Amino acid sequence: MSSFSTNVKSGYSVWMGALARLDFISGDDKYLTFVAPQDVTVHRTPIEKADDIFVRQAGSLLKPSLVKGNADSDTVIETLEQF
Numbered sequence: 001m002s003s004f005s006t007n008v009k010s011g012y013s014v015w016m017g018a019l020a021r022l023d024f025i026s027g028d029d030k031y032l033t034f035v036a037p038q039d040v041t042v043h044r045t046p047i048e049k050a051d052d053i054f055v056r057q058a059g060s061l062l063k064p065s066l067v068k069g070n071a072d073s074d075t076v077i078e079t080l081e082q083f
Contacts, residue, residue, distance in 0.1 A: 004042040005033040013050035015043045018058035018065035023047055039063060 008014060009029050014022045017040045024030065025047075034042050041063045045053050059065040 001035055002038045003033050003035045005031065006042070006044055007031050008044065011047055013045055013047050015041075015045070015050070015053065015062050017041055018054060018062035021050060021054070023050070 006014070007029055008022075008024045008031075010024055010026050012024050014024075014032070014034070016022075016034060016036060019040070022032075036042070041061065043053065043057075043062060054062065
């Protein structure tokens, strides 16, 4: 296991591999720490680019992936609106 800490601003997404996406829609900046196996990448990107990053980078920049090769937007089944 390894940890990755980052400052997340409103309007940004954080991908944990191509497995999970956290959208920070509004509020004060947050300092988050993610704990995951070493082969899981953590990637922060603006929300507007998050879907495109998934489609283009699932399995390469975003590791691991539940899909083989490049994904398409239909692969994203459900997102959590707020928690």
